[in-house]
Amino acid sequence: MIEDKNQNKTDLAALGEFGLIDHLTKNFTIKQTSTIKGIGDDAAVLEFNKGQIVVTTDMLVEGVHFDLSYMPLKHLGYKAIVVNLSDVYAMNAQATQVTVSIAVSNRFPLEALEELYAGIETAASLYNIDVVGGDTTSSTTGLIISVTAIGTVDSENAVYRSGAKPNDLLVVSGDLGAAYMGLQVLEREKEVFKVNPNNQPDLDGYTYIIERQLKPEARKDIIELLKDLEVKPTSMIDISDGLSSEIMHLCKHSNIGCDLYEDKIPLDPQVISTCEEFNIDSTTVALNGGEDYELLFTVSQEDFPNIKANPNFTVIGFMKDEASGMHLITRAETSIPLKAQGWNALNN
Amino acid sequence: MIEDKNQNKTDLAALGEFGLIDHLTKNFTIKQTSTIKGIGDDAAVLEFNKGQIVVTTDMLVEGVHFDLSYMPLKHLGYKAIVVNLSDVYAMNAQATQVTVSIAVSNRFPLEALEELYAGIETAASLYNIDVVGGDTTSSTTGLIISVTAIGTVDSENAVYRSGAKPNDLLVVSGDLGAAYMGLQVLEREKEVFKVNPNNQPDLDGYTYIIERQLKPEARKDIIELLKDLEVKPTSMIDISDGLSSEIMHLCKHSNIGCDLYEDKIPLDPQVISTCEEFNIDSTTVALNGGEDYELLFTVSQEDFPNIKANPNFTVIGFMKDEASGMHLITRAETSIPLKAQGWNALNN
Known part of the structure; x- marks a missing residue:
């Protein structure tokens, strides 16, 4: 039978x-x-x-x-x-x-x-x-x-993409790049599995980044926290396509420029170690990786006292006038134009 | 070059x-x-x-x-x-x-x-x-x-599927079965084209039914007409999957039965002639063809004077208690149980 x-x-x-x-x-x-x-x-x-x-x-x-x-x-x-x-x-x-x-x-x-x-x-x-x-x-x-x-x-x-003003602070919730690196680990294990289906993957060192890829969370808590702190962002967007692309959306819709500080970009230690292992630049991952589903927003400077000590927020830059353009200030203190190389569903 | x-x-x-x-x-x-x-x-x-x-x-x-x-x-x-x-x-x-x-x-x-x-x-x-x-x-x-x-x-x-009562009249807008027969003609021409790509299809006799398939309209006008007539249906549904299936939805949600009269089902002459040409029973097409996007609704008997002379509406049956079941009364005056053989996207 x-x-x-x-x-x-x-x-x-x-x-x-x-x-x-x-x-x-x-x-x-x-x-x-x-x-x-x-x-x-x-x-x-x-x-x-x-x-x-x-x-x-x-x-x-x-x-x-x-x-x-x-x-x-x-x-x-x-x-x-x-x-x-x-x-x-x-x-x-x-x-x-x-x-x-x-x-x-x-x-x-x-x-x-x-x-x-x-x-x-x-x-x-x-x-x-x-x-x-x-x-x-x-x-x-x-x-x-x-x-x-x-x-x-x-x-x-309601907070739109279009309300940011020069001198506003650029703030992000959580940390960036983890979902992308989780995907890299999963893709690598898939290739290993194809060669040897009996191989059991050891993912112990990657639990955070894999969870960020497979089970992302939306930051409902951040909206509630901002309400409690009585902070209304001047503009806001969620990070689905990568930090760089989202900053450019805020700038474009608000008709302003921006300086983003590389050394301020929040990265989880697991992202940093996995980037080293894969020999990928962690800033590039944070800028272009995508799928973080963190919130990127701007606040006026007077709201800085309300958010500065909060571990949920990182101030990563500030907004400038439109003519100043959009730049990444690197760790070496050089200013390079921001580019959107984020994930594009139509190129895949 | x-x-x-x-x-x-x-x-x-x-x-x-x-x-x-x-x-x-x-x-x-x-x-x-x-x-x-x-x-x-x-x-x-x-x-x-x-x-x-x-x-x-x-x-x-x-x-x-x-x-x-x-x-x-x-x-x-x-x-x-x-x-x-x-x-x-x-x-x-x-x-x-x-x-x-x-x-x-x-x-x-x-x-x-x-x-x-x-x-x-x-x-x-x-x-x-x-x-x-x-x-x-x-x-x-x-x-x-x-x-x-x-x-x-x-x-x-707001009119739900669930408000119909026994003795309510069952009413449909427009006519039924045309979109399905339009599809049959288009499918036939596609097969002819495969055999002889130089053959120019003559679709003059099928303009109405092909338009009903390729360019259906939603009955916004009927909603406005009902408002003008001060008629609020007791239940309503649109006909996307075929008359039979939709009647059964109204009956099931309203916990009632229904008698549908075959000789009352509105058919365009082009549907009748095309059904004859394809050797398909026109009642079967109206009951199960689908994609008509007409509105099927019930009204209480006291609203009958408001709709009876209107060419947009056809009374096709009336609602009964649940124990009576759902039946088609044929032209030969026999009563047969309604079946939903409508288009099912999961079987295709």
């Missing part, structure tokens, strides 16, 4: 589209009072009593944004939500709802999608948001996840 | 992701006062002074939902917007904004995306909505379009 190795795998077509959505979302609970009607009608119905609504959307494509050979599906579901929430927080808003659309090929059994949705639910639970809609369809090849996130902000509190 | 046949084709990677979004959306204007900030920040910012917000999302996948060998990209962009707006109108809401995310492989030059966005802009203009965000990324194979539509409705006017 031939053993059925797929005995625990359920074919997606067996459930049908509606059965699948019902099955995957049956454990989702409504947490936000603004959610009047979630999944289950032509559209979700939301009611916000005041303020403004923010809306953002991001699409993750297999083979472009993720590699399932080292990205567990549960982590992928989690990350797909987090990267969208990060954009909501970058508006100084609170995230409230998401919709999730997925296209999957038949090679994914139901159990794989259950893992994906378990990650989505974990993120929804942790960030206190509701999954209020979505679409489930088939793809001819890989997996595609499209998430739209909705949030709310008092009209006077 | 070898002629460069691609002299008017621009490589997407040459623009970069941000350049591409800027280029594709530069002609988009803001039409809604509720749009505070459209494309160009981490998230769009919207402000609705009252009422509820509806949110819906749909993903279209090449090779599953569309075939570029007969679907022009401009029409595809138009259709991607329309199918989402249809879900907004099915809540008795007014559509106000959309976000559009696309994943494209390198085989698409810039000019192809310009066509796609021209269709998106045409739909946005006609339906008076703003494109307020999106994501542009690469795919390893085909084209994927994910649209999220947002609308607004006064709290007391």
